[in-house]
Amino acid sequence: MTGLQRVLVANRGEIAVRVIRACHVAGLEAVAVYSDADEHARWVRMADDAVHIGRSAAQKSYLDSDALLKAARTAEADAVHPGYGFLSENGAFARAIDEAGLVFIGPRPSVLEQMGDKAAARSAATAAGVPVVPGTDPIDNPEDVARLAPEIGFPLLLKASAGGGGRGIRPVRDVDELLEVLPTAQAEARSAFGDPAIYLERAVPQARHVEVQVLADDHGHAVHLFERDCSVQRRRQKLIEEAPAPGLREETRKALASAAVRLAEHVGYRGAGTVEFLVDAEGNFYFIEMNARIQVEHPITEMITGVDLVAEQLSIAAGRPLSLAQESIERRGVAVELRINAEDPERDFAPTPGEISELRLPGGPGVRVDTGITQGDRISPFYDSLITKLICWGDDRDQAYARARQALAEFHVEGVASTTGLHRRLVTDPELTAGPVHSTWLEQRLG
Incomplete structure (x- = not known):
């Protein structure tokens, strides 16, 4: 690929x-x-080279x-792909990559800082004409909190300004509860995100969590690739x-799609990103964040x-214009993703690290399995507990969910407890399979 030759993959799992697969398909070294903890991991074995970066x-x-950054220099990489999580949305890291003369495969540092x-x-979002949930700017004075909260209306959410991934959010029902949790919330925000700033946002009851996938290049082009529903959540995961x-x-x-593209264009976005919204029962929608x-x-x-979204990321980072025009992007069928984690639903979803003593993965038409492990590998206590993602496509929802049920029937893991049983119950739940559910549906279902 013109402009890139060797990519450091600054992530795991x-x-x-x-x-790494996308790099190899594009003719790049990874x-x-x-x-x-990851010395013998699957992605280490797949890569063209590997660099040790520290303790577990x-x-x-x-x-x-x-x-x-030292690893990138040691490996003589010319670009860094951050994946998701870890430092993927860290503006200072992206700026350090840029200043080192390397390509950060993602948005510009200034955009990361703004969206973070x-x-x-x-x-x-407001400047781009995108609806937002009623709320405040960052605040830290308890008197301001007590004054502004009733104007927004209860129930509301106390949010860390630098939060993300469902973290740094506390629901509150009245002013007394808000003032009680404020100091703890600020301390937690400082500890988790390095920034104690918080803001208030009105809660939207029984809203759906819908997000729009966007791609944008450095040549003034931005497109959407339709939307995803992510409402089946537990504690915002x-x-x-x-x-x-x-x-x-x-x-x-x-x-929704138009609003997402409008925001991407407004901030000068580059690469792949997701604009997340709450959608209420009447179809009103509100921007909540951009990943x-x-x-x-x-x-x-x-x-x-x-x-191939990762291939598009690599192409955009190499300086090429988008290979897609909006009118050329077509939607076909329905796809469902099941995140299978090494967690025990019977023990409040406690992580269950350990060795994967047996692993059998499903297959068949419309079934894709994304995983970073093989049989004999270990689920580490140091990182996310994801075992695998089962992705099932069908001509319609009925077929997609039928394939999901079959994939779960074939999937088998031993050595750690997992959420497989819970997923098997969910994909047969008549409320879920009959139509959309809201983002607190699962927690209500679990009691």
Whole structure:
């Protein structure tokens, strides 16, 4: 690929495998990184080269920007793909990559910083004419909190400005509860994100979580690749995603896509990104955040459009214009993604690290399996507990869910407890399979 030759994959697990594959298909060399815990991992074996970056704890390896930059130089890479999570949305890391003369495969540092600050992102959305949930700018004075909260209306959400991935969010029912949790929320925001700033946002009851996939290049082109529904969540962590979102009115679907592209154009976005919305029962929608990276659930968009999103990321980073025009992107069928984690639903979803003593993966028409492990590998206590993603496509929802049920019947893992049983129950639940559910549906279902 013109402009790129050797890419450092600054991540681990299934997304590292995914990026390495895309690099090889594009004719690029891929360099893996690994911590002590991941020395013999699947993506390390797949890569053309691999560099050790530190100890097992993420702060000493995958979150160590200096170690990753040193690894890029050692490997003589000319670009860095951050994957998702870890430093993928860290503006300072992206800037350090740029200043080192390397290509950061993602948005510009200034855009990462703007979209990473939830209050700044809200302001950008408003300026782009995208509806936002009623809320405030960052605040830290308890007197301001007590004054502004009733104007917004309860119930509301107390959010960390630098939060993301469903973290740094506390629901509150009244002023007394808000003032009680404010100091703790600020301390947690400082500890988790390095920034104590918080803001208030009105809660939208029984809303759906719908996100729009966008791609944009450095030549003034931006497109959407339709939407995904991510409403099957527990504690704001997604378990099942579906594309396209079921049961949306066509005018709502088009308006969501238009708003997402408008925001991407307004901020000068580059690469793959996702604009996330809440959609209420009447079809009103509100911007909540932009994930300035590839998403965990990107495969279902690939399945319904036939577009390789990571290949597009690499092409855009090489300076090429988008290979797609909006009118050429077609949607076909329905795809569902099931995130199978090494967690025990019977013990409040406690992580269950350990060795995968047996692993049998499904197959068949319309079934895709994305995983970073093989039998004999270990689920580490230091990182996310994802075992695999089962992605199932069908001509319609019925076929997609039928294939999901068959894939789960074939899937087998031993050595760790997993969410497989829960997923088997969910894909047969008549409320889920009959139509859309809201983002608190699963928690209500689980009691």
